[in-house]
Amino acid sequence: MHLAQFRTADLPAGDRFDAWHEMTSNALISTVVTTESVDDFTATVKVLDLGAVQLSTVSYPPLRATRTARIIRRSDPDLYYVSLPLRGRLGVRHVGRDADIDTDHFVVIDTSQPGVVVNSEPVKHLIVQVPRAELPFKPSALNTAVARPLPIGGGIGALLVNVAQQMMGSVDAFRPAEGMRLANVVVDLVTSVLAGHLHNGGAARDAAQRLLQRRIFDFIETRLPDQALSPSVVAAAHNISVRYLQLLFQDQGLTVSGWIRERRLDRCRRDLRDPALAGRPVHAIGARWGLPDPTAFNRAFKQAFGVPPGDYRRQQLELEGCADGQGVCAQRQ
Known part of the structure; x- marks a missing residue:
């Protein structure tokens, strides 16, 4: 479990954009970025690495980020991004859909598919990065939720935001060995949030069963030395x-x-x-x-x-x- 932070304000104005672009391409995802704020780019990135799962908060001025098929062929981490604006709005063009996301909604992005994210005003958003293999949904079911404005609501969605922010703000309160357990908590919350938006009772039940099966396999794996395991x-x-x-x-x-x-x-x-x-x-x-x-x-x-x-x-x-x-x-x- 590791927390990394980056602020362009710590660099000379002329170096900020290139440094931010390089940092986010390595820590988050590779994109082609254009902006009118190159000469004085004010942005921040905070990344909490939990192993398979990663939490990030990112703030930046208006820009356009494009993930092309060429970039995907060169680097495809096979992830889903769950992006939740905390301030401002995001425009997403992805998998043939257009979505306008405000602070009451979130959006799912498939890193294996080309897409464009645009913001015409300064924005800050929370990103939950989850490997495809960690989500217990069939691809056909989850694809129906990609690039759509999905309400956060006041239930599990709000809990996901609060838990993610609390984790990022209280890293010192956790032991390094707890990273895997925290990652499991995040995956469970993301799974519950997405299941509630699939509008398919069978898909939701299937996802819950797959998640339980994976938890059971993990439980057994970590307790093999215990002779009482049964x-x-x-x-x-x-x-x-x-x-x-x-x-x-x-x-x-x-x-x-x-x-x-x-x-x-x-x-x-x-x-x-x-x-x-x-x-x-x-x-x-x-x-x-x-x-x-x-x-x-x-x-x-x-x-x-x-x-x-x-x-x-x-x-x-x-x-x-x-x-x-x-x-x-x-x-x-």
């Missing part, structure tokens, strides 16, 4: 029944217990081929990832990968140039 623990942590949890996994062609075992074995396999862990006993590798019974671990590993874990380690360490299974590795030529 379907009942996972269900309780997400306030759902074990039966509903099993149905969610059945939809993916999986079982909960099978997925937990598969992910644990995959982590063990990764550790067994790591030369830095060659001195750690095989049974300790299994115990590290929630498989404390050596006999059961050996049997499950052989069933999954065709060889017992000890044999797998020896094969992999030989390929890595290790002389033995005790952590003595030959110098690479």
Whole structure:
């Protein structure tokens, strides 16, 4: 989690526009920008990086920003921008639609599609930047909301604005390790806001289910070392029944217990081929990832990968140039 700030007022007047354009192209998105304020460009940028998700507040004078097909071919981060004006108005021409956005509305922009953003007056807006893969909507459903003036309203939309601004204004109150959790909060709020504007009950339910599934997978991934991890623990942590949890996994062609075992074995396999862990006993590798019974671990590993874990380690360490299974590795030529 990192907060970066930039003010053109800190630079000589003649350097401001070029510096701002370079900074926003790197931190936000690449565009071609034209403005009549080149000689004295007054703008600010504040960017909070939460990992997959990024929050920004940007203020600048009248300008025209164009994202062309050529720029997209050169640099496509595959993101959705949710832009909420805090002051002024934005004009958006994108995916064949024209939208005029004021402080009571927000707009969704697809960075993989060309478009133009124009403001004829000074503007300040909040940008929530979310990777396409993080939003649990089918592209066809979400595309109906792109480049339309969507009301913020007084419910979830207002909560999204308040939470985003509070995060950006209180970075010191959060620990660096909390970035992922904060990103999940933002994604949940964006998902809820967009679901309310899709006017499609099926799409909204599908999005909610996908989001829940992703949260469950993340929960399992971070708790694999916990021997107590079980379907009942996972269900309780997400306030759902074990039966509903099993149905969610059945939809993916999986079982909960099978997925937990598969992910644990995959982590063990990764550790067994790591030369830095060659001195750690095989049974300790299994115990590290929630498989404390050596006999059961050996049997499950052989069933999954065709060889017992000890044999797998020896094969992999030989390929890595290790002389033995005790952590003595030959110098690479």
